[in-house]
Amino acid sequence: MFRSGDLPAQDRLAALDELWANDTHPMRVVSDAAEHFRATVRMLDLGAVNVVRLAVSPCEVLRTPKLIRRADPELCSVIVPLSGTLTVSQAGHDIALGAGELALYDSSQPFRIRFTAMDGATRLVRAHIPRALLRLPADGLRRLPPGPLSATAGFEGLLARLLADVTSSSTGYRPHDLPRVAVLAQELLTSTVAHHLGADGTEAPGSSRSMLLLSIETFVRQHLGDPELSPETVASAHHISIGHLHRLFRTREATVAAWIRRERLERARRDLADPTLRDVPIRLIATRWGFKDHPTFTRAFRSAYGASPTEYRHDSANVVRRSWISRPSPGFG
Template sequence: MMTLQPVAPVSLEFNAGRPEALSRWRTLVDALFPPLRVVPERGREFGGRIAAVGRSELRLTDITASPHRVERAPDRITGVARDYYKVSFQVHGQGVMRQDDRELHLAPGSIAVYDTGRPYELEFATDYRFIVAMFPKTALSLPAGIPGELTAHPLGEHQGLGAVMGSYVHGLAANPQVLLGTSGELVAQNFLDLVSAFVAEQLEVSAVGERAERTVLLLRVLRHIDQHLADPDLDPASIADAHYVSVRHLYNVFSLTGVSVSAWIKERRLLGARRELADPRMRELTVTQVATRWGFADHGYFGRQFRERFGVTPGAWSAEQQRAERAGDSHPRAVDSDTR
C-alpha cells in the first residue's frame, strides 16, 4: 500500500541574502514533495520559511516565500511520485497555477487541486503564503482519476464545504503536533473525508454534458456504496436496481474509474476495516466482528484479502497499532525522499 513516510514537525527559515538559502530550500522541497524545479525571480534575493508535519496518509506543509516559479516537469515524473494529489490553500499573496492547459489565478482564499502525475507550474509574483496538503490518491473515498478533473479549476474557501475544509487545514497548520498524536490517524482521515466530499460536491456543481452526467451518476453510486458497505448482499445488481439503471449501464459508468464495481466495493470495505482495527475507540471489537461490520460474511476470505492488500494479517495489524499507541510511537522523521 502506497504511503508517505511520517515527518516530525519541522520549521526552517531561509533568510534572504544568504547565498546558501536557495540551494537549501531546493533540497528541502525535494525531500518533502515529488521533485520540483524552483526558479527564483530574477534580480531578487530569495528567502522563505517552511513548516511541515505528516503521517503515512497525509503531509501538511506551510510555505512562506519571496516571488519564484515552481515547475513539475515531465522528466521528473517517475515512480510513486506520480501517485499523489496536492490541495493548496492560499493564505496571502498572488500567484498563478497551471495544469492540463488550464490557468488558475491564486488569491487569498483560493483552493487549488494538483495531480503530481502530470506536469504543472506555480508562479508567484508577490511574497506569499500557502498551506499544502499532500496525500496518496488512494487516500480519498473516490477513484484515483476522478479528483484530477478539478485541477486548475477555480475553487475557494468562501462557503459550504470549502469554508469547513479551509478552517480544518488552518487549524492543523496551527497545531501540527495533533497529526502525530494518538488520534492523528482519525484527524487525518476526517480531513481526507472532507476533501473527498468537497471534490464530489464541486464535480456535481460543475457538471455539464454527457460525460458530466455519467460523473454525477458515478458520484451517487459511490455514495450509495459507502452507505451500504455493511450489507453482505451489496453487489452490482442491487446497486443498479437502486439507481434505476441496468447492470450494463452501471459498468459503463464505472469505466470512468478504471476499476470494476466489485473491486471498488472490496477496496472500500478493506480500507474501512483497516481504519477500524486501528481506532482506539473500537478496541473491544474482535477481528471477526470488524469483518462482519464491513460486509465480509466469510471471515477467512476477509483475512486472506486483508493480508494480500496490506501485507499483514488483520490481527497483526491491530496488535501493531495497539503497541504503537501504548508507546506513543509515531515513528517521526524530519524529512524524507520517498516521493521521488
C-alpha cells in the same frame, strides 16, 4: 519538520530541494536568491490525507514530466494561501491566488507553483489525497473549470478552515480527534471536486444517471459490512442488469467489485488508525467491513497499503504521537 534556520544560509535551498526531490511525490525547488532563501515546513498525516503547512520566501516549485515518470502516486492536491500570493500553472492555465482562495491540481500533470510575496513569506496549507479515493471519473480533475475557487464559502470554505485549523500551533484538536479529522478532510475534498464537476455541466447532479450512481454509492456504503455484498446484489437492489451497472462505472477508475473492496479496505484502515479502537481485535474490524476471513483481509490490505493490518495500526499510533508531540510553535525559519 524542516526549518531553514537550522542550516547555514548557503545550504538551505539545496536541503529542501533534496528533501522534496526524493519524496514519493518528487518535486524540485528553485530560487534566484538562494542565499536569502528561507522556509518552514510542517507535515501532518491524516490517514490518506497528507497535509503540509508551509512558510516560504520567493521561489518556484516544479514537477516536470521526468519527475512524473520517476514516481506518480496519482494525487489530487489542494493549495490554500493564508498570506502572500502564489500562482499555480498547469495544463496551460495560470491560476493566481491570494488569501481567501484555493486551487486544485493534479500530480500526474506537470505543474509550476510560484511563490511571490516580496515583503516576506508566502504562508499556505497544502493537502493531497490519492485520486482513487475521491470516487470521481477517471478524467475528473482535468474537467474542472480553470481558475481560483473561493475559500470563504461552501465546501471549499469548510475545507480551507479545517486544514488551517488542524495545522495551527494553537489548534483545539487533540490526538484522538485526528482520525475523525482525516475523514472530514477526505469527504470535504471529495465534495469540493464533485460540486464543481457538476457546476461545469459535465455530469449534472440532478441527471438520472448521476442520481442512480448516488443511490448505488449510498447503498454500497450502507451495506459494506454484509459479506454477500457484490455487483450482483447491488444491481438486483436497484432493479438494473449487471451489464447496466458495469456500464455506469465505465467512467470510473475502478470496476464495481474493485470499488467495493477499496471502500471496505478504506473503512478498515480508518478503524485501524483510530486510537479509540486500538483494543478492538483486527479480525473483528475485518468482519465489521464484510471480509469473510482474516487471511483474505490481510492479503488485500497489504496489497493496498504496503503493510499488514498489524503493522499499519502500530505505525499509525506512532505517527499520531509524533505529529502531536512535535507540533512546533509558530515561526518562520
